[in-house]
Amino acid sequence: MLKLYWADESGLPAGDRGLAYGDGLFETIRMKGRQGVLLGRHVERMVRDAGRLAIPVTRQELISVCRQAADRFGAGPDDQGWVLKLTLTRGTGGxxxxxxxxxxxxxxxxxxxxxxxxxxxxxxxDFSPVKLTVNPLLAGIKSLNRLEQVMAARDLTDDRFEMLMLDSEGQLVEGTRTNLLVRFDQGWVTPPRTSLAVAGVLREWLLEQLRSRGETVAERPLAVSDVVGPDCRGLFLLNSVLGVVPVRGVADHELPVYSGLATIFDLNELLE
Incomplete structure (x- = not known):
C-alpha cells in the first residue's frame, strides 16, 4: 500500500531508500488551478517506470493523489500556475x-x-563539459539519480538558460532539464529515446503531433555540428513545465529562431 507524505507537513522517513540510494523516481507537473498539463501522461510514465524498477504503484492511486493535491494547493485565486512534484520511492528498510x-x-x-x-x-x-552517461537499463527513467545534471547545472548563469550535455562519444543527448529537437529543411531530428536520461512527456506528445501532421521526424544521434552548422533551421528545448523553448544561440553561435511550432503548441490546451 502506498504511504502518502505531504511536504508542507513532514518529510520522508530518515530510513527512506530514496534518500539513502536514490531508489525511486519523480514527476514535476505544471498545474493551473486544479488541472495539470499532460497530467495523464505524467501519471502513466510514473507507473510505467516504477514497474521497470519493481516499485508497485497504480494509476488509480496516483490520480487520486493528484486530485487531493489539486484540492489542497490549486484552490487559490492565482491563475498563473504552480508546479506539483511527486517523489516516489521504494520505501523504508533493507x-x-x-x-x-x-x-x-x-x-x-x-x-x-x-x-x-x-x-x-x-x-x-552552452555546451556542458560534464558528460552524460546513460545506463541502458535506466534509459528514459526520471529517477532520483541526477548528479550529472546537478554538476552541469552549476555552470548555468543569468545569460545561459540551459547547458547541453553530450555523451562519451560526443553526441548531443539533452539539456540538464530539457529534451532537444532540431529543425532542418528535411524535417525534425531528436536524439533516440534509448540514449536519453529522461524521456520527457512533452517530447513524446510533440513528436506525435508532428507526425500526425505529416512532418518528417527522425530519431537519431545529434552531433554538435548539426546544431551549430549551416543546415540547422532551429533548436528547441522541451520541458513540460517550461514549454517549447526556442534557442537563439549556443555558446558563441547564433541560431535561427523558427516560429512554426507556435501553431500547434498551447500549454492551456493540454490541461487535464
Missing part, C-alpha cells in the same frame, strides 16, 4: 542496497511556484 521484498512505497507530494517562463524570442545555451 540492509544495504538489497531492498526488503515487502517494502511499501512512499510518495512525497510537494507544491511550488511556477518558474519564470522564457521569452518566445529565444534563449541562449
Amino acid at each position: 540492509r544495504g542496497y538489497r531492498p526488503e521484498p515487502t517494502a511499501q512505497p512512499n510518495l512525497l507530494v510537494a507544491a511550488s511556484g511556477l518558474p519564470p517562463i522564457p521569452s518566445p524570442e529565444g534563449v541562449w545555451a
